[in-house]
Amino acid sequence: MANPQDDWKIWLVINPAKYLVPIWIAVLATVVVIHVAVIGSPKYNFLAAPAKVVAAK
Template identity: 40%
Template sequence: MVFQKVLNYKPAEHDYRIWLVINPAVWLIPMFALVLLVALAVHAMVFAMPEYSWSKADGMEPTVQTIAAAPKQTQTAQ
């Protein structure tokens, strides 16, 4: 009998209740700010890793493998 309430839960009918506790007029902008801070922190952490850094490509010299793997460019006369 107790599990009947759990199994009959319909999220579309009951999810509005969170907004009875959290007033979006007060908390929506701070929630967006928190999401922005988390996104910036994740990006800063990832770009701080050497394998994902943009500065990695600045000091790279082409190797024999990359030169050999590059496709040959042909110029067509027009």
């Protein structure tokens, strides 16, 4: 195992200011694609589902 006191050195190699924005954009794009795929599926498309009529008692 690595020495836990040296964990901070990873930030000398990985610059969060440089990579964080592209990571967020990639995650957002993935979320949008998954949502579009699910809404496009007839089984899970709640937007085009017929409205249920509830009978008044």
